[in-house]
Amino acid sequence: xxxxxxxxxxxxxxxxxxxxxxxxxxxxxxxxxxxxxxxxxxxxxxxxxxxxxxxxxxxxxxxxxxxxxxxxxxxxxxxxxxxxxxxxxxxxxxxxxxxxxxxxxxxxxxxxxxxxxxxxxxxxxxxxxxxxxxxxxxxxxxxxxxxxxxxxxxxxxxxxxxxxxxxxxxxxxxxxxxxxxxxxxxxxxxxxxxxxxxxxxxxxxxxxxxxxxxxxxxxxxxxxxxxxxxxxxxxxxxxxxxxxxxxxxxxxxxxxxxxxxxxxxxxxxxxxxxxxxxxxxxxxxxxxxxxxxxxxxxxxxxxxxxxxxxxxxxxxxxxxxxxxxxxxxxxxxxxxxxxxxxxxxxxxxxxxxxxxxxxxxxxxxxxxxxxxxxxxxxxxxxxxxxxxxxxxxxxxxxxxxxxxxxxxxxxxxxxxxxxxxxxxxxxxxxxxxxxxxxxxxxxxxxxxxxxxxxxxxxxxxxxxxxxxxxxxxxxxxxxxxxxxxxxxxxxxxxxxxxxxxxxxxxxxxxxxxxxxxxxxxxxxxxxxxxxxxxxxxxxxxxxxxxxxxxxxxxxxxxxxxxxxxxxxxxxxxxxxxxxxxxxxxxxxxxxxxxxxxxxxxxxxxxxxxxxxxxxxxxxxxxxxxxxxxxxxxxxxxxxxxxxxxxxxxxxxxxxxxxxxxxxxxxxxxxxxxxxxxxxxxxxxxxxxxxxxxxxxxxxxxxxxxxxxxxxxxxxxxxxxxxxxxxxxxxxxxxxxxxxxxxxxxxxxxxxxxxxxxx
Ligand code: DGJ
Numbered sequence: 232x233x234x235x236x237x238x239x240x241x242x243x244x245x246x247x248x249x250x251x252x253x254x255x256x257x258x259x260x261x262x263x264x265x266x267x268x269x270x271x272x273x274x275x276x277x278x279x280x281x282x283x284x285x286x287x288x289x290x291x292x293x294x295x296x297x298x299x300x301x302x303x304x305x306x307x308x309x310x311x312x313x314x315x316x317x318x319x320x321x322x323x324x325x326x327x328x329x330x331x332x333x334x335x336x337x338x339x340x341x342x343x344x345x346x347x348x349x350x351x352x353x354x355x356x357x358x359x360x361x362x363x364x365x366x367x368x369x370x371x372x373x374x375x376x377x378x379x380x381x382x383x384x385x386x387x388x389x390x391x392x393x394x395x396x397x398x399x400x401x402x403x404x405x406x407x408x409x410x411x412x413x414x415x416x417x418x419x420x421x422x423x424x425x426x427x428x429x430x431x432x433x434x435x436x437x438x439x440x441x442x443x444x445x446x447x448x449x450x451x452x453x454x455x456x457x458x459x460x461x462x463x464x465x466x467x468x469x470x471x472x473x474x475x476x477x478x479x480x481x482x483x484x485x486x487x488x489x490x491x492x493x494x495x496x497x498x499x500x501x502x503x504x505x506x507x508x509x510x511x512x513x514x515x516x517x518x519x520x521x522x523x524x525x526x527x528x529x530x531x532x533x534x535x536x537x538x539x540x541x542x543x544x545x546x547x548x549x550x551x552x553x554x555x556x557x558x559x560x561x562x563x564x565x566x567x568x569x570x571x572x573x574x575x576x577x578x579x580x581x582x583x584x585x586x587x588x589x590x591x592x593x594x595x596x597x598x599x600x601x602x603x604x605x606x607x608x609x610x611x612x613x614x615x616x617x618x619x620x621x622x623x624x625x626x627x628x629x630x631x632x633x634x635x636x637x638x639x640x641x642x643x644x645x646x647x648x649x650x651x652x653x654x655x656x657x658x659x660x661x662x663x664x665x666x667x668x669x670x671x672x673x674x675x676x677x678x679x680x681x682x683x684x685x686x687x688x689x690x691x692x693x694x695x696x697x698x699x700x701x702x703x704x705x706x707x708x709x710x711x712x713x714x715x716x717x718x719x720x721x722x723x724x725x726x727x728x729x730x731x732x733x734x735x736x737x738x739x740x741x742x743x744x745x746x747x748x749x750x751x752x753x754x755x756x757x758x759x760x761x762x763x764x765x766x767x768x769x770x771x772x773x774x775x776x777x778x779x780x781x782x783x784x785x786x787x788x789x790x791x792x793x794x795x796x797x798x799x800x801x802x803x804x805x806x807x808x809x810x811x812x813x814x815x816x817x818x819x820x821x822x823x824x825x826x827x828x829x830x831x832x833x834x835x836x837x838x839x840x841x842x843x844x845x846x847x848x849x850x851x852x853x854x855x856x857x858x859x860x861x862x863x864x865x866x867x868x869x870x871x872x873x874x875x876x877x878x879x880x881x882x883x884x885x886x887x888x889x890x891x892x893x894x895x896x897x898x899x900x901x902x903x904x905x906x907x908x909x910x911x912x913x914x915x916x917x918x919x920x921x922x923x924x925x926x927x928x929x930x931x932x933x934x935x936x937x938x939x940x941x942x943x944x945x946x947x948x949x950x951x952x953x954x955x956x957x958x959x960x961x962x963x964x965x966x967x968x969x970x971x972x973x974x975x976x977x978x979x980x981x982x983x984x985x986x987x988x989x
Contacts, residue, residue: 263378263399279552288351290323321430342418353385368801390416422535426527433520440485446811448792449823461514475753499561506546507798508766534759566829578804584615586865598646610661612881618679638693655740666886679744704755712751721764749789773802812838813845814857835861856981864888901946917947924986942970
């Protein structure tokens with residue numbers, strides 16, 4: 232049996248995401264890591280086992296799925312050496328040049344360009360707790376929460392050591408992995424690919440992942456896994472990012488499912504890559520039917536130089552297994568896991584202020600005179616935060632359109648003659664109206680600000696001073712998107728500039744919320760490794776700023792939900808889910824995003840009709856009900872121009888948002904009817920103690936003369952108990968097995984119903 236080591240320095244108390252206040256010391260029912268005879272590894276979470284073994288120096292994947300009662304690996308030691316056999320096997324650490332012939336996880340190039348390496352098992356260690364990953368966002372836990380297995384693989388000829396880490400979570404069905412590559416040789420080598428995953432058995436599998444576009448994020452696609460490569464740079468329908476950020480095109484996460492698994496039943500396997508840059512996911516079925524699943528930094532954007540004596544660490548990959556309860560249960564398991572072990576513990580459960588953002592109200596046509604009335608009216612209606620979006624900054628090149636000004640984070644004195652501080656003070660001196668709209672309360676409005684610090688406009692003082700700070704390829708001019716260029720955050724000077732300019736801004740005005748935008752991808756790179764250096768630079772900047780300003784609520788945005796990924800969720804406690812504020816489209820975007828990200832991470836706003844993106848007209852109530860399903864509820868319109876009957880409802884929705892916010896932030900999310908399958912999308916939040924919940928139901932098209940809405944069956948209830956739904960008493964079994972009938976007349980109808988356990 233193996234001795235347990237303590238990993239020093241974990242978790243780091245200085246990191247906002249590494250303050251595990253909510254974690255508990257969980258006494259696992261089984262040994263999280265059992266190593267038998269020094270070569271069989273059995274990792275156990277509460278309901279799952281992950282098993283592999285060493286043979287002839289190589290690692291073989293045996294099982295990842297339901298909990299095995301025996302502590303031993305199921306396979307007998309292999310009787311034949313590698314060679315022809317390698318391609319027949321399920322490998323745990325597939326390298327190039329070993330006769331495997333499937334896509335490798337690791338590709339290194341020696342100083343002479345040779346990519347054939349020969350790694351062999353070189354021992355293991357078991358540690359209490361889990362180390363943090365150098366310079367990267369990662370999951371955290373106390374010694375009692377997690378045990379880490381470290382397996383060493385060594386190429387003696389080239390003197391390279393790879394450490395494979397497996398963090399085994401005691402209270403979650405999660406094994407999270409990363410690897411560290413150490414060049415102990417005398418010459419520089421290059422990391423060309425460093426992905427991770429596992430080989431699944433020859434069974435029927437379906438692959439589910441999300442794809443999308445600007446204003447159409449996170450559509451869910453599911454398809455059978457056939458022979459060959461299902462995703463990756465070479466496949467027609469690959470899912471990857473070459474944009475230098477996660478992007479709208481694909482999410483960094485996916486599921487492997489047996490065809491019989493539904494939203495509510497069956498097992499599910501989840502893969503979530505904690506990274507925000509270019510990534511590649513590859514799912515390959517070989518002639519044996521084995522399915523290799525790999526996730527990692529996109530090799531097109533890697534080629535990372537590793538000088539003698541240095542190490543490279545990959546991002547963390549979270550592997551989650553749910554034995555039953557379908558896709559919904561896997562989502563809920565992951566949501567709980569992120570909340571306890573990834574998200575910023577200072578904010579994860581802290582109530583989010585309701586807000587009014589001026590973007591769709593004014594776009595770039597703004598100044599203090601136009602904005603103050605919006606803030607004043609917002610405060611009167613009880614809205615807690617006013618957010619000043621794009622267009623408030625720039626002196627030499629005022630940001631009056633998207634053509635100029637990015638990089639110059641100083642207020643535009645023509646638009647705000649008394650400065651940002653003074654404007655902020657005017658906003659924060661506004662007392663909020665009561666929820667009945669009858670009197671003023673003692674609470675004051677808060678002030679929030681939009682920034683896009685990773686970018687620069689050619690027409691800016693910053694670009695004039697530092698053209699060398701821009702990402703560009705040698706010998707060519709960088710191309711523009713939205714008239715802007717990307718700063719090279721791999722450069723320390725650029726990181727320092729962003730840290731100091733944003734700190735100066737936050738010190739200069741009473742700002743309690745920052746919306747951090749990012750509106751284009753990377754085109755030209757000076758070298759492939761620049762993309763990953765950028766991410767490390769971005770993590771340093773965000774770590775510094777979020778630790779320095781822990782009371783500020785940091786929201787991420789990338790032309791909507793282009794960076795709603797798990798890496799940035801360690802810093803941004805909420806994200807702008809989409810630039811599409813049309814309530815109907817938003818249902819699908821929010822449900823799709825919730826496959827991996829909890830709704831508590833999402834921001835959703837009520838905007839005007841006809842909607843600016845789709846021209847669709849939906850009732851005010853429908854728009855508000857959709858927005859109430861997110862952690863951050865707000866308005867994105869000119870509240871001074873609201874029709875009277877809508878304005879009257881604002882205080883009521885603000886009150887509802889405040890009342891429901893705790894449930895949305897802390898509760899479990901059930902997708903009752905998915906919008907891509909039903910005319911009656913519905914979802915519910917249930918508190919973790921099962922005492923209260925809230926149900927959201929929508930009718931897209933009126934079906935009075937067609938099919939009627941099927942009964943709405945609730946989830947997450949105890950069928951043996953009694954509940955009150957919207958004040959009416961029900962047996963839990965009736966709500967779960969029979970469901971309630973809802974009849975509404977008209978398109979775009981909605982209901983929000985409170986649930987209480989009796
Ligand atoms: C893109 C964002 O998604 C919008 O909400 C808005 O902030 C604009 N950028 C401002 O330029």
